[in-house]
Amino acid sequence: MDQLTRRAQTTGSLLCVGLDPVGENVETRLREVVEQTAEYAAGFKPNLAFFLARPDGVALLQRLREWIPREVPMILDGKFGDIANTAERYAAFAYDIIGADGVTVNPYMGDDAIVPFARPGKAVFVLAKTSNKPAHSLQDEQLVRGGTLSDLAADVVQDLYPQHPDLGLVVGATNADALARLRQRCPELWFLVPGVGAQGGDLAATVQAGCRASDGLGLLINTSRSIWQAADAGAAARDLTEQINALRSERFSATI
Ligand SMILES: O=c1ccn([C@@H]2O[C@H](COP(=O)(O)O)[C@@H](O)[C@H]2O)c(=O)[nH]1
Numbered sequence: 263m264d265q266l267t268r269r270a271q272t273t274g275s276l277l278c279v280g281l282d283p284v285g286e287n288v289e290t291r292l293r294e295v296v297e298q299t300a301e302y303a304a305g306f307k308p309n310l311a312f313f314l315a316r317p318d319g320v321a322l323l324q325r326l327r328e329w330i331p332r333e334v335p336m337i338l339d340g341k342f343g344d345i346a347n348t349a350e351r352y353a354a355f356a357y358d359i360i361g362a363d364g365v366t367v368n369p370y371m372g373d374d375a376i377v378p379f380a381r382p383g384k385a386v387f388v389l390a391k392t393s394n395k396p397a398h399s400l401q402d403e404q405l406v407r408g409g410t411l412s413d414l415a416a417d418v419v420q421d422l423y424p425q426h427p428d429l430g431l432v433v434g435a436t437n438a439d440a441l442a443r444l445r446q447r448c449p450e451l452w453f454l455v456p457g458v459g460a461q462g463g464d465l466a467a468t469v470q471a472g473c474r475a476s477d478g479l480g481l482l483i484n485t486s487r488s489i490w491q492a493a494d495a496g497a498a499a500r501d502l503t504e505q506i507n508a509l510r511s512e513r514f515s516a517t518i
Pocket of ligand 1 (some may be wrong): 280364394433434458460461484485
């Protein structure tokens with residue numbers, strides 16, 4: 263998370279460029295998108311599924327790692343979630359085979375499915391409130407102890423945070439009320455926020471509800487298809503960065 267904070271501060275950007283490669287000439291396009299967007303990127307987020315669906319997927323991910331400038335964190339979106347000794351193998355894949363700077367993790371199997379990913383200098387974003395359904399039959403379920411299942415996921419991470427300060431949450435942009443609630447519960451955590459662009463998440467509401475009050479950072483706002491499909495990926499990344507920063511300036515009444 264220190265690397266992410268440094269990157270966000272030096273670029274003045276909270277944009278995460280999602281890399282979900284599909285279509286023709288994937289390798290060329292991937293390289294082009296990285297080259298055109300890197301100056302605006304606080305992070306890159308390749309989604310593992312899009313690579314595993316290719317015969318050369320792991321090798322392509324390794325090449326992608328080389329194209330991404332070292333100062334830009336690469337978060338491997340694998341949504342890993344298994345018992346501890348298996349989680350350790352996934353962590354070895356993500357960090358040692360691919361060279362990712364962070365991962366996404368599914369907390370359904372509990373804290374021992376999360377902790378194996380917590381290595382010094384590696385960011386772990388735990389799914390709390392996903393973007394796929396603004397109202398979610400599982401994550402919005404009210405628990406007997408009070409709060410929802412997504413609140414509970416956030417609480418588990420918040421409890422681990424003092425010992426593992428490189429933990430964060432995945433919180434979708436498609437439900438700003440949930441984002442605000444989780445920001446209140448976890449004031450200092452970094453949130454990886456997918457759902458802007460193709461999924462229709464509200465950017466203004468996301469910035470308003472999700473930025474950290476302490477420093478105006480804390481959000482890594484991801485968009486994948488709207489950059490991948492853009493005729494000019496660099497221009498799409500620049501425009502989105504400028505929109506985010508205009509909203510942050512309004513929110514914090516200062517020039518970001
Ligand atoms: O809650 C979540 C968690 C992960 N994702 C992933 O982010 C991108 C979103 O792609 P778009 O094209 O910008 O919609 C994709 O890789 C998802 O698997 C998510 O959307 N929501």
